[in-house]
Amino acid sequence: MKVKLLLRNPQDYLRETADDIHKLARNPAPELHPMSAETEYVRALNAAKLERVFAKPFLGCFGDQGDQLSRVCMHPRALSLCLSGCVDGRVAFWNIPRRSRVLQLDAHSGCVQGLCWHPEQDLFYSCCDTDRTLKAWRVGDDLTEFSRPVSQRHLDFAPLNLDHHVSKDLFALSGDAVYLYDSRRSDPVGQWKWGSDSVLQARFNPTEWHLLAAVTKDNALLLIDTRQREPLRRIRCEFRQNALCWNPQEPFVLATASDDYNLYSWDARRLASPACVYRGHTNAAMDVDFAPTGRELVSASYDCTVRLWESGRSQSRDVYHTKRMYRVFAARYSLDARFIVTASADFNLRLWKARASEKLGALTPRERAAVNTAEALKQKYAHHPQVRRIVQHRHLPKRLYQAQLEMKAIRGKQRRKEVNRREHRGEDKEPFVPERDRHVRGVDE
């Protein structure tokens, strides 16, 4: 007779020295893991709840600027520096992690309409429409260098915005037309205009060096090739586009912030209709910025909120608001796509996290594994109603919530009337128009 009895050697289950980690027995056999789907579901639910518990995106104010801020400009190479322009002509230089002001200049006599950095040199430009000047300022270690600009250029138009080329020594000023200036020449190198209304903003495409996009006051979006004399395309929209931004990772994608409370992302290869309509704001969208990853957007709105979006998804991922934040006019992503700086009409710059429940600082490998597991679980059970309602829900103050309900009622009414009209008149007289095709009046070449 052969007898084998199960006897365990404790040495196989105990750690060898106090410096080792404890051993953990593992047996993946499913008989030892009943109700694994239910356990996973409970973990997904807990992950969703903990995400909301730790969702504290607001990091702090940069300090009262004293007057309304008009522009924010992030440094192209340094993570911790940014500029802000004020309506009274002051330009301030900020250290983001410390949220402290490094220096302040009385740059202009009127509103600072444009701010941008030189991509390689320690130089930034500012322009103002009241005194019609474009000034270049050098940044050095010795702060006395700030008191006077390096160069100053008088313009014969009132500039409304300013953008620098990603590598060449060119910058684009928008005023009554789009002007392309070379830093070595006093006269503009190129000029483009379509219609008689002023151009609000012109931006260079970071990848296609000859491509520019501009938004005008007469509700149009222009596409300009600097090698041609006339603009390539004009897209006539229903409402004014207040700001635009090119996707840093996809050369043909740009996003605009519109007065009709939406954001639109456009594919430059097919401009007949926007690629995506981002709906969520309850008042005009004032500014839009892409994250450096090209996968996320941030928008600043007249309804005192900042919304974050995933590229291609028309519902916002998150909404930031505080009691004291008033109309938000500018929002920018930091270079590492982890922080957002907003400028609002309550004279403050604010710093936010791009991921509201992200833990700042170094994560241990186990923490990182736990965070990744939680993310994977939430995605796996995202369609379950209990998990979905926790992940989607955001608390809004009463005025914003009521505004949202109002927008919902308005849209519901519009849809219902459409359905009734279609039933009454018939499909041919009242065809179904998809959401995307409702916002463009026409494309001109």
Added chain:
Amino acid sequence: TMDVAAEDSDQMPSGFHAKAAAKAARLRREAAKLASAAALESPGGIESRPGEWAPTQSKLLRRVAVAARPGHFELSLQYGPYSVAYDTTGRLLALCGRGGHVAAFEWRQKRLMFESQVNEPCHALTWVGAGSTPQLAVAHSNWTYIYDAQGLELHCLKRLHKANKLFWLPRHWLLAACTDTGHLHWQDVSTGQTVASYCGHHGPLRVSALHPDSGCVLTGQPNGQLCIWTPLEKRPVVKILCCPAGVRAVATAPAGHAVYTLGGDSRLRVWDIRCLRPLSVSDNGADAASIRLFDAAPQLAVSQRGLLACPVRQGAALMVLPAGGAKPLLSHPSPGRLSDLAFCPWEDVLAFGHARGLGSVLVPGSGEPNPDGAVHPLSGKRQRREAEVRGLLDKLPPETIAPPAVGGGVNAVDAEGIEEALARKRAAVMALPSDEVRQFQPRRRSGKASGELNRKVGERWQRRRMELRQLLKSKKRVLAEMGDEGADAAGGRKTKKAKKISQSGELTKPATGTFLDRLIPKAD
């Protein structure tokens, strides 16, 4: 969890389900391979030559290592028939006697944790909580008490009145109890909330067992029924007739889907709880529906590897049968009449309580050799504490307690919910005026100026009937569009398919045999 064997794939309702079942079976096979590859230990067993008798304990002790000796001991105690219970790690053994003796000790080192005389008959016990703070729930004659590791009374649960069996659901942190008054209780031990407490109206529940994989309580009735109870339903969710005579004992394996019932005809039957059908057992080598257990007293215990222990000779000895077999693996005489049997989890040891004390015997091949996680006899204190915290975080809600035969679990498609939503949509769209309204004829008046009145009323109803006819037509059209895949019910957009259907006048979609057939528009 989809716990269906791959052979059942031909019974799947559709190709999608067959593929899902095949994938689940493949993943299970791969997991089993991984498990066996990473296995540290191999299971025990006895290989005997044909004609050899089942070994006695002394024979086993001579053949195994000296380290196995702590598993074999006898305690002579005086306070009545004893019930025994191991905790989930297999480290602690507790006993309670009808004479009021309650004790707990670590059986390997024979280190006594506590021992007390409660001066009341104690009928059942179970360890509750996790291994780091072990607590013992003991069912006294009236109420149930919870003691801590030092024997201090922590709680007196008056709601668990006259409990004769206590069960611990580790994943839900629930203490379940069946009582002589026919009540069932589920008590959350972590929050103290009573999850369910009701009378089953099926007589005193004297024969019961827990199905650990799903958390349901199984009770055997004197009319031969096996009832499955869940906390959310006040009636048995499932009732199957399992014996021609009354059910004398019910037992389940610590893992898996097998349920063992011992009937009044002394026959042991094995059931599959997933499909509620009998599993065949081998009776002296041949496949049979049941095994005859001669003089079997109504206690059964099943080990992690499927070994079955039962008393024989009216409780004078215990017998261990191999998984699915009738030829005993070993037997052992008991000094007193056997009252309780319990296999030690993760070890090849069986504890038995009898009228004169308790004992423990070695049973090679009964314990699962490779545990997972920190729930095993050699886990350290820190690991047990962490496992307790994780267990509390992963606590499952009581809604997950459902017999596998009923309900698909958390990942099942909520077909009823979808159907309900569709019915609601349909009702909103097809809120037709009733026939009475459509066929209503206004009453004719008589008297002065009645001619004019009758004419006006008649005209008004004529117009109304026309309106209702239009309404019916448009609602039918919207419903047809709603039945199409690509149509938006609110938008009313007609896709090419819907146009095709309305133009051709006949169905182009084949019936799939599922509930989605309801959406195919009927050709009226």
